[in-house]
Amino acid sequence: MTDSVTLDRIRVFPVKSLDGVDVDAARIGPGGLDPDREFAVLDADGEYVNGKREREIHRVRAEFDLDARLVGLAAPGMDDATFHLDDDRAAMADWLGEFLGYEVSLVAERPGGYPDDTEAHGPTVISTGTLGEVASWYDGITVEGMRRRLRANLELAVPEPFAEDRLFTSRGERVGFRVGDARLEGVNPCQRCVVPSRDPDTGEEYPGFRERFVEKRRATMPEWSGGDWFDHDFRLMVNTAVPADAHGEELRVGDPVEVLEAVEAGE
Known part of the structure; x- marks a missing residue:
């Protein structure tokens, strides 16, 4: 090099x-x-909802405003929505769960992401x-x-x-x-x-x-x-x-x- x-x-x-x-x-x-992989989406069994296991996650578009700690989400069949990464985690999980068809959670508790x-x-x-x-x-x-x-x-x-x-x-x-x-x-x-x-x-x-x-x-x-x-x-x-x-x-x-x-x- x-x-x-x-x-x-x-x-x-x-x-x-x-x-x-x-x-x-x-x-x-x-x-x-920081803030790479600060958050993760989990299913009800605590498993990652990621591209390896869930093909539909590819269809979710996310646009981030890191200074404001906001993310805008869009997906087929869903109304576009904007969430605060710290204050709206439950609402964001509900939106993702509605699109995917099963309950998910958004977590950020692990040190180092x-x-x-x-x-x-x-x-x-x-x-x-x-x-x-x-x-x-x-x-x-x-x-x-x-x-x-x-x-x-x-x-x-x-x-x-x-x-x-x-x-x-x-x-x-x-x-x-x-x-x-x-x-x-x-x-x-x-x-x-x-x-x-x-x-x-x-x-x-x-x-x-x-x-x-x-x-x-x-x-x-x-x-x-x-x-x-x-x-x-x-x-x-x-x-x-x-x-x-x-x-x-x-x-x-x-x-x-x-x-x-x-x-x-x-x-």
Whole structure:
């Protein structure tokens, strides 16, 4: 990765499994970026209502005003509604439950939020070059469409595909890298689920998405990718960890990005 790499985009997902929102800056907390995955939607059994388990959640549109702590929701057959994330949680859960057809709750009690990876729960990282390359594998999927399918937090301004694969190495080690004043640690390539194969607006599955991805990922794998993480090739994006000394640091669009040394996990 060259010395001129910068942070091109920050996207947070305040409610797990709903739409993200781009921000100019985000502060790092113990669970990752604030307010990424601050809230989660649960069913009556306490299970996540997310894209892995509930295809219909893709059809819910969410627009956030983070300063005002508001979210506007829209879905087919529902009246558009705006809710305060702190004061209207029960009403928002009722709206979502009416659309989904079963009772849900909106929770925000867990310190550090509800990250997808509970061990490497720092911000996820991808590059602009990777998004462009992977979008080119599929007819009808734009770069923004691929961005919405993959749901990364940090996007690096690197035209070279898979440059972010330099941010992990073998199991048992982590790659340090600095974004602005914050030091993060790259852990592993993210193991993908069914979500990227689905249209982010409708939930409709793209035929042969996974098979095409695996074929092309294997064929385009750079020499710096790998380590011993690729037990299969349906992996893309980097999961990170947040050292304690990074808590409270702020990431900003335009921050320089520098790859540091590899360290043993847990150091």
